Amino acid sequence: MHHPVDANALNEALDQAAELLRPARKVAVLTGAGISAESGLATFRGSNGLWEGHRIEEVATPEAFRRDPVLVWRFYHLRRANLATVQPNPGHHALAALEQRLGAGFTLVTQNVDGLHQAAGSKNILEVHGAIRRVKCSGCLRVTDRGVAALPEMPRCAECDALERPDVVWFGEALPEAIWEQAVKAVLSCECFLVVGTSAVVYPAAGLIDLARTGGSAVIEVNVERSAASAQVDVLLLGPSGTVLPELVKRL
Numbered sequence: 321m322h323h324p325v326d327a328n329a330l331n332e333a334l335d336q337a338a339e340l341l342r343p344a345r346k347v348a349v350l351t352g353a354g355i356s357a358e359s360g361l362a363t364f365r366g367s368n369g370l371w372e373g374h375r376i377e378e379v380a381t382p383e384a385f386r387r388d389p390v391l392v393w394r395f396y397h398l399r400r401a402n403l404a405t406v407q408p409n410p411g412h413h414a415l416a417a418l419e420q421r422l423g424a425g426f427t428l429v430t431q432n433v434d435g436l437h438q439a440a441g442s443k444n445i446l447e448v449h450g451a452i453r454r455v456k457c458s459g460c461l462r463v464t465d466r467g468v469a470a471l472p473e474m475p476r477c478a479e480c481d482a483l484e485r486p487d488v489v490w491f492g493e494a495l496p497e498a499i500w501e502q503a504v505k506a507v508l509s510c511e512c513f514l515v516v517g518t519s520a521v522v523y524p525a526a527g528l529i530d531l532a533r534t535g536g537s538a539v540i541e542v543n544v545e546r547s548a549a550s551a552q553v554d555v556l557l558l559g560p561s562g563t564v565l566p567e568l569v570k571r572l
């Protein structure tokens with residue numbers, strides 16, 4: 321881990337990444353669960369990725385919710401309660417600082433539903449998988465922001481009494497169209513694309529990496545290990561985003 325050769329390799333990669341990022345006036349970022357790991361939130365596919373023995377593909381689907389809404393809600397109640405206890409980490413803050421530097425040229429596309437980018441002060445955020453602080457009525461589709469306050473075990477809509485669900489995107493569901501379109505536009509027009517803390521296996525979000533390349537952007541990845549995207553990036557920064565991102569922004 322702390323072998324000097326590794327430290328040197330990361331240092332050199334950080335210099336290369338800074339060279340790509342420094343001249344860019346349009347920058348897009350894609351974040352995944354890894355950026356929130358250092359805030360204490362479990363990732364989906366890591367060693368702590370199972371919840372009570374269930375894989376995410378078994379609880380984050382409309383079928384699972386129809387079959388066993390109590391189970392699915394239990395999973396989300398726990399994660400909502402957990403959110404009340406965690407804070408953004410230096411990785412989130414570094415991205416907020418990068419936005420300060422770039423202004424309107426900066427777009428943050430996040431797969432995360434945890435709201436920690438907002439808490440760190442990022443502004444131009446596209447939440448392509450929804451937000452866990454919001455619930456959506458499964459009947460009339462009304463969306464309400466509930467923050468992280470405790471909810472009834474099975475929350476029901478105040479308007480139509482149908483069962484409410486978390487306003488997140490489950491497997492097999494479409495991403496919010498307008499938000500997705502903005503993400504595609506930002507990624508196609510950016511000069512530098514930063515991919516942080518994602519296994520890059522869930523589509524269509526992972527497809528943004530290909531799209532960035534198609535649009536001619538440089539791609540920088542930050543991850544503690546190689547991901548499905550690593551073979552196609554220009555610079556891979558192997559390390560925790562909470563230390564790597566502040567280092568990168570410092571070098572600009």
Ligand code: BJW
Pocket residue numbers: 351352353354355357358363364365366369376380431432433449488489490491492493494495516517518519520521522523524542543544545546547559560561562
């Ligand atoms: C660190 C770190 C540190 C750790 N520092 N790094 C076959 C091929 C292609 C696609 C499909 C297919 N079969 C099915 C599909 C479609 C499916 C899909 O992609 N499945 C694949 C798994 C195969 N996709 C969908 O269903 C999507 N919808 C869709 O396709 O709709 C089509 C449609 C069109 C029109 C009408 C109707 C339908 C929807 C996908 C929704 C995903 N939802 C979830 C749950 C959200 C709610 C919730 O949070 O509960 O989103 S699943 C889960 O995975 C969550 C995440 O956003 C997403 C991505 O995970 P992420 O963020 O990458 O996390 P991990 O855990 O995988 O990785 C963490 C990474 O961090 C690791 O690499 C670590 O190394 C790293 N890390 N610590 C830096 N300190």
Ligand code: ZN
Pocket residue numbers: 457458459460461462477478479480481482
């Ligand atoms: Zn309703």
